Amino acid sequence: EIVMTQSPATLSVSPGERATLSCRASQSVSTNLAWYQQKPGQAPRLLIYAASTRATGIPARFSGSGSGTEFTLTISSLQSEDFAVYYCQQYNKGPPITFGQGTRLDIK
């Protein structure tokens, strides 16, 4: 099973600043990586797939990068609605599918 490790566990950033979230895979997943956002009391929402492609309706301030084992989600200028928990997920070669443990993005 591929283990996904996200860092940091919690990130405190001021509105308007840039946030950079990391995700590492225990073995190469090529670009078979997705990012999700989850707000309290809500279902997760797909942000990014194929490591860098924004899902439908996702603002341009969200961007993804990386390949192999190292990935990054960048939010260029944080808005109040962006404070949430973010998960990465690998889907290399199909099941089993694994998620990272999440990064909580807090208001500084």
Place this chain on the structure above:
Amino acid sequence: EVQLVQSGAEVKKPGESLKISCKGSGYSFTTYWIGWVRQMPGKGLEWMGIIYPRDSDTRYNPSFQGQVTISVDNSISTAYLQWSSLKASDTAIYYCVSWVYGYFDYWGQGNLVTVSS
């Protein structure tokens, strides 16, 4: 518009059985994999399994194999997740998801399942 609408919250006792549902609409139900994701209280996301409605091909996370059963009823575009004997540790929110090319593009609203004596 694609929608996955799940059945309501459940409160059960240990040892009881349960079947929760997820109705898909706004797309061709039989042509996309559909699956389930668990989120225990205050914890992260865990993939449980997926099923291809057209032929009922089902893949389980080894951690959930034998603990739950995933099925579909194509006549009503509905997927199911069921337990034969619930445990307190099954207390969680369960999300129905559509799985396309490896990622989950649509999510149901979630089913809170509480198992308590």
